[in-house]
Amino acid sequence: MMKITLFLLIISVSASFADAAPTDSVAWRLVAKGRALLAENKLKEAEQSFRQALKGNREFTAAMDGLGQVFIAKKDWGEANDWYDKILDREPENLDAMYHRAICYRECGVPKALILRKLDWDSAAKFFKRVLARDSSFYDTLYQYAQLKRYQEDYTDAILLGHDQIRLTPEHVGSQQGLFRLYQHFLDNKGSDDVIKWLQQNHSEHARYFLGEVYRRAGKLPQADSLLRQALAATPTATLTPIRLSLTRLYYQQKQNNTAEKIFWQAVDGIRHRLDAQLIFEDVKYIVAEAELQDFRQLAATRDYVDFFHRLFMRRDPTPAADINVRLAEHYRRLMFAEANYVYDGFRTWFNNPDKLRYQKFPPTFYLNDRFNDKGLIYLRHGEPDERVVSTGQALVSNESWRYLQTAVSPEMIFHFVVDENAVGNNWRLTPFLLDPQFLDDRVMWNAAYERLLRGDPLEQMRLEDELAQQSIKAVDTGFSTDRHSWDKKVQPLNAFAYAAFFRAPEGKSYFDLYYSLPLPSAEDLMRAGAVNAPVLCEHGVSLHDLQWKRIERKYDAIAKEQIPNLSQMPYLIGQYHFAVEPDSYHVAFYIRQPATNRLGGWKEDLRVPKFEEGKLAISGIVLASSITPSSKNDLFVRNGLQIVPNPTRSFARHKPIYVYFEVYNLRRAADGKASFIIEYTTLLRKEKKSGAKKVFSIVGSKTKPSTTLSMEREANETTSVEYLALDLNKAGAGDFRLSIKVTDKNSGMQSEGFIDLTLFNTKKEK
Numbered sequence: 025m026m027k028i029t030l031f032l033l034i035i036s037v038s039a040s041f042a043d044a045a046p047t048d049s050v051a052w053r054l055v056a057k058g059r060a061l062l063a064e065n066k067l068k069e070a071e072q073s074f075r076q077a078l079k080g081n082r083e084f085t086a087a088m089d090g091l092g093q094v095f096i097a098k099k100d101w102g103e104a105n106d107w108y109d110k111i112l113d114r115e116p117e118n119l120d121a122m123y124h125r126a127i128c129y130r131e132c133g134v135p136k137a138l139i140l141r142k143l144d145w146d147s148a149a150k151f152f153k154r155v156l157a158r159d160s161s162f163y164d165t166l167y168q169y170a171q172l173k174r175y176q177e178d179y180t181d182a183i184l185l186g187h188d189q190i191r192l193t194p195e196h197v198g199s200q201q202g203l204f205r206l207y208q209h210f211l212d213n214k215g216s217d218d219v220i221k222w223l224q225q226n227h228s229e230h231a232r233y234f235l236g237e238v239y240r241r242a243g244k245l246p247q248a249d250s251l252l253r254q255a256l257a258a259t260p261t262a263t264l265t266p267i268r269l270s271l272t273r274l275y276y277q278q279k280q281n282n283t284a285e286k287i288f289w290q291a292v293d294g295i296r297h298r299l300d301a302q303l304i305f306e307d308v309k310y311i312v313a314e315a316e317l318q319d320f321r322q323l324a325a326t327r328d329y330v331d332f333f334h335r336l337f338m339r340r341d342p343t344p345a346a347d348i349n350v351r352l353a354e355h356y357r358r359l360m361f362a363e364a365n366y367v368y369d370g371f372r373t374w375f376n377n378p379d380k381l382r383y384q385k386f387p388p389t390f391y392l393n394d395r396f397n398d399k400g401l402i403y404l405r406h407g408e409p410d411e412r413v414v415s416t417g418q419a420l421v422s423n424e425s426w427r428y429l430q431t432a433v434s435p436e437m438i439f440h441f442v443v444d445e446n447a448v449g450n451n452w453r454l455t456p457f458l459l460d461p462q463f464l465d466d467r468v469m470w471n472a473a474y475e476r477l478l479r480g481d482p483l484e485q486m487r488l489e490d491e492l493a494q495q496s497i498k499a500v501d502t503g504f505s506t507d508r509h510s511w512d513k514k515v516q517p518l519n520a521f522a523y524a525a526f527f528r529a530p531e532g533k534s535y536f537d538l539y540y541s542l543p544l545p546s547a548e549d550l551m552r553a554g555a556v557n558a559p560v561l562c563e564h565g566v567s568l569h570d571l572q573w574k575r576i577e578r579k580y581d582a583i584a585k586e587q588i589p590n591l592s593q594m595p596y597l598i599g600q601y602h603f604a605v606e607p608d609s610y611h612v613a614f615y616i617r618q619p620a621t622n623r624l625g626g627w628k629e630d631l632r633v634p635k636f637e638e639g640k641l642a643i644s645g646i647v648l649a650s651s652i653t654p655s656s657k658n659d660l661f662v663r664n665g666l667q668i669v670p671n672p673t674r675s676f677a678r679h680k681p682i683y684v685y686f687e688v689y690n691l692r693r694a695a696d697g698k699a700s701f702i703i704e705y706t707t708l709l710r711k712e713k714k715s716g717a718k719k720v721f722s723i724v725g726s727k728t729k730p731s732t733t734l735s736m737e738r739e740a741n742e743t744t745s746v747e748y749l750a751l752d753l754n755k756a757g758a759g760d761f762r763l764s765i766k767v768t769d770k771n772s773g774m775q776s777e778g779f780i781d782l783t784l785f786n787t788k789k790e791k
Contacts, residue, residue, distance in 0.1 A: 051077040051084055058090045062097065070094050085111045085118070092124055101131040119155055119162050126151035126165075130172045135373040148172050161192045167199040170206060179210040180222055187228065190262075201302045204266055205394075207234045212367050212395070216242050229260040233267055240274050241363070248274055265291050265300045269307055276356045281348050288352065292333045301329035308336060309392045310404040311355065311507045317389050335573040342509050343615040343626055345565030347580055351509050358404050366400025368450040376447035378421075378455040383493045384500050397452040399441050402426065402503055406437070407510035415458075415466045421445055423458060425467055434508055437499040438470060456496035457489060471495075511624070518543065520616045520625030521672040523780075525645025528636040528689055528744075529604045536633055537645070538566055538601040539670035540614065542583065545621050547591050555620035561585050562618045566601045569611040571630075576610065577603050598672060600660055607635030641774035642689045643767050648674050648782055649683040652748050664746045675783040678758060681750035682782065686765060688745045692772040698739050700770040705734040707753060710781070711760035732756060758786045 058073035074090035088107045095104035105128035111121040126148045133144030152169040155162050170185035186203035193199060207230060211219055216238050223235045236251030252274065256267045268291035275284035295301050305320060312320070316336065323329055338344055340351040374380070393401055409426035422443040430436040441452045458464065464478040473495075477488045522540035529535045542562055550556050565580035579601055588594055610633060615626030636642045648671050655667035662668075668685050676682050684705075691699035708731040732753070738745065753761070764779040 051080045051087070055084075055086050055090055058087075058094075062090065062093060065097070067094055067097055083114060085114055085121075089120065089124075092121075092128075096124070096128070099131070101128045104128050105132060117158070119158060122151050122155045123163055123165055123168070126155065126172075127168055130168075130175065134175070134371050135375060145172060145176065160188075164189060164193065164196055164199050166192065167196075167202050170202070174206060174209055177213065179206070179214065182206050183210060183230075187230075194262075197297075197299045197302060200262060200299050201306070203230065204303065205306075208395070209369055210234075211238060211241065212369060229255070229258070229262065232258070233260070233270070236267075237270050240270060240277070245274060245278060263296075263300050263303065264294060265303045268294070269304065273356060273360055276353060277360065281353050284356070285348055285352055288356075292330055295326050295329050297326070298324075298329075301326075301332075304333060307359065308333070308355070309389070310359075310396070310401060311340075312336070312389055312392075313505060314387050314389055317392070331572075331574075338569060338573040338575075339611075340507070340509065342628060343565075343617075343624075344569065344611075344613045344628065345567035345578060345580060345615050345626075346563075346617070347565075350511075354407070354509055355404075358407060362396050362400040362404055366396045366403060366450070366452070368397040368400075368452070369395050370449060370451060372451070372453070376444050376451060376453075378442045378444040378453055383456040384454060384497060386500065387504050390504050397441075397450055398439075398454045399424070399426075399452045402439055405503065405507040407508065409439075411470075413466050413470075415460070415462050417462055420460060420462060422452075423463065424452070425458070425470075427470055431508070434506065435502060437503055438495070439499060439503065440496070454496075454500060457492040459489070514622050516621070516623045518616060518618060518623035518625035520614065520627070521674075522614045522627070523672060523674060524612070524631060525647050526634055527644045527687060528642075532607075532635075533604045534607050534633050534636060536568070536601075536603045536605050537647075538612075538614065539647070539672045540564070540566075540599050540601070540616075541672040542597040542599065542616055543618075544583070544588065544591060544594065544596055545618050545623075546595065549618075549621050553621045557585075558620035559585055560619050561588060561591075562616055564599075564614075564616040566612070566614045568603065568605065571609055571611065573611065576605060598670065600670065602660075605633055607633050609633075636689050638690065640690055641767065641769050641772065641776045643765060643776045643778045644687040644689070646763070646765060646778055646780040647685040648676075648763075648780060649685060652683045652685055652750075666746070666748065668748075673783075674781065675785060676753075677787050678754050678756070678784050679787065681752055683748065683750050684763070684765075685746075685748040686778065688740075688747060688767050688776075689743070691740060691743045691745060691769055692774075693743065694771050698741060699743060699745065700737070700739050701745070702768045702770065703736045703738055703747065704764075704766045704768075705736075705751065706764045706766070707732045707751075707756060708762045708764065709756070709759055710762055712757065753784055756784060758784050 054073050054077035058070045058077065061067075061070035061073060071091065071094045074087045074094065077087035077090075078084055088111050092104045092107035092111075095101075095107065105125055108121040108125040108128065111118055112125065115121065129144045129148035129151065133141040133148070136144065149169070149172060152165060152172065155165045156169070160166070166185050166189035170182040170189065173179075173182035173185060183203070183206050186199065186206045189199045190196070190203055211234065219238050220235065223231045223238065232251070233255045236248050236255060239245075239251060240248035249271075252267055252271050256264060256271070260267070268287050272284050272288040272291070275281075275287065291300075291304060295304070301323070309317075320332055323332060337349050337352045337355075341349045343350055390401070396404070406428055410429045411427040413425045413427075415423055424441050426439045426441070428434070428437040440455050440458050442455050442458070443450075443452055447453070458467070459477075461478060464474045468474045468478065471492075473488055473491055477485065477492070480488065520540070520543075522538055524536060524538045527535040527537065542564055544561050545553075547556075550558060561583045563580070563582040565578065567575065567579075568577040569575050583597065610631055611628070612631045613626065613628040615624070617624045634642075636644075647668055650669045650671045651667075652669075653667050654665060655662050656665065657667065659667060661670070663685075664687075666685070668683075688701065691701055693699045734751075738747070751763075760781065760783050762779055762781050764777060766775060766777040768775045
């Protein structure tokens with residue numbers, strides 16, 4: 025797939041066409057309307073407007089130019105070429121028409137056979153040279169000519185033309201960015217020895233940088249590090265960004281994730297202009313969603329670019345409270361793997377497309393790619409597939425199928441790739457289905473439709489083919505509109521218990537308290553992992569971001585082994601995070617990791633921190649505790665003179681009391697100064713724990729689920745009341761329950777209600 029950057033004059037009127045303008049103001053208004061529609065990508069309406077403008081004057085070249093641009097936008101290069109040919113018939117020295125005609129000839133030659141391709145490309149070169157002979161700084165003609173040289177695999181001439189372009193128009197970001205891409209094509213397609221020799225003979229800033237990049241790709245990391253550091257110290261005039269991005273790759277290659285991430289954010293935070301932002305976007309464009317692409321294209325301010333990239337990876341990070349962004353590390357791991365295995369920057373045409381009927385539709389983000397084959401694009405978004413199948417045989421085209429199993433957040437996806445019989449090299453492309461009996465037989469365990477297609481009635485074949493095509497269309501739509509993080513297979517899950525409660529805070533804020541339990545590795549766990557002397561037992565953290573992914577709070581801590589003298593007596597630690605924040609919705613994440621055992625746990629979800637408004641009865645969050653006792657200490661768990669030891673698991677043995685704490689705000693006092701209110705405690709069985717060999721929970725119980733209600737009348741001398749008690753739920757049985765607490769103010773008649781879920785379990789004696 026070839027990515028083309030053009031100077032398309034959509035809004036402004038070229039002087040080339042102004043001289044031939046008719047006096048008809050209606051025609052000019054139609055051209056202006058067409059240009060506006062073209063800018064909005066409304067191609068059909070734009071075409072109609074330009075054709076209407078031509079009806080009044082068949083010589084109106086501005087309207088012809090508009091039609092040429094419409095067909096360029098449609099990638100109908102032949103039709104566009106015809107319109108620019110008509111302009112040149114009327115205005116032989118029209119540079120704009122020559123420029124666009126050169127580009128059209130270049131693109132017309134792509135899908136053609138070698139001899140016809142050469143004829144078109146010779147014509148393209150002729151028109152590029154005609155423009156340059158008259159005005160070498162006209163638009164980005166030198167860069168567009170460089171693209172032709174790249175198509176012809178004359179990479180060094182392409183690079184030299186690119187340098188000529190930026191010397192003449194250093195302000196043109198597209199050419200600056202394109203020059204880096206021309207070097208990349210050179211590295212991707214030529215042997216490292218030839219590339220190194222040529223780069224050493226050239227002394228530009230770009231050549232010095234790419235010399236380091238060649239060594240990095242070849243795995244000669246010390247030499248690459250030295251060359252890239254030298255390039256960075258030389259402070260190149262254009263941009264530091266590509267050097268920092270290469271160093272990011274280099275340190276990820278060396279498993280120095282903290283250093284790599286630090287350098288990446290230096291690149292992001294160091295954005296000075298659009299070129300810097302575009303170069304970073306080139307590294308991350310493979311995973312963006314369509315909405316993110318539209319957002320990026322509308323940015324202009326440096327700060328907005330910086331925020332965009334921070335949000336991009338923060339929203340994808342499964343553990344944003346950790347000290348490193350694991351999604352960023354995984355992205356660069358995938359990117360480097362794709363660079364080594366999935367590069368294809370050749371022509372992607374209908375002729376070498378296995379999906380000749382065009383079943384599959386791709387989003388705009390798909391067409392950003394001009395470097396990788398379809399395997400690479402799926403791999404960059406979703407990582408290593410869960411299952412692969414390859415069918416072998418002399419008569420079979422090269423093929424491979426990938427299956428991604430369903431997860432809690434992603435559906436099952438199956439992708440089929442082939443190198444079409446008309447394709448060459450690494451041109452792996454998606455196909456909606458594989459109909460050869462060998463293909464079907466090898467994949468029959470993936471989908472019942474494969475079995476039916478293989479064994480079924482031939483009359484049913486068309487229906488089954490359509491069924492498979494629809495499934496493929498859905499997988500492609502999901503595959504290219506989403507991405508997922510994947511963990512190293514060595515990482516094991518770890519149960520992490522935590523829950524939140526909210527309380528009123530001064531100055532209109534609310535307290536956000538998060539109670540957590542940290543399971544610690546046992547001495548046996550450390551011994552099995554070969555990490556008896558591991559300095560850190562676990563690390564944990566919590567983060568709050570607003571809905572635009574701006575960080576509000578983040579806390580991170582590590583538990584050192586020296587802090588826990590006897591692991592056998594302390595299998596877990598209980599803790600609490602405490603924040604005062606503005607009432608609002610937040611992205612909240614909690615995580616815990618045992619580095620020595622490679623276990624990881626946590627969660628990430630959106631929470632609403634409530635506002636406790638004055639004058640409105642409200643109940644705080646509910647805390648479930650193992651014990652509540654009076655205390656005068658200034659301790660983490662002390663609140664309003666009570667030491668509240670939370671139970672983050674919210675699981676209790678039936679025979680033990682459940683301690684409950686909450687606060688009531690904005691009670692109304694009567695004439696005697698006292699507040700009077702009623703509290704109703706209701707426990708409702710949600711899932712009953714049944715006996716039996718499997719000991720499963722019943723999801724569907726009786727129509728009327730058991731519940732227990734306790735009502736208490738209370739008085740208070742203030743408008744705020746601190747409430748706590750011990751509940752005895754021994755008779756409720758084992759299962760999952762919801763505890764609801766409803767407060768009714770007898771003086772105002774207002775009510776407020778809150779709830780929390782908990783589990784009761786049987787001890788060994790009770791079983």
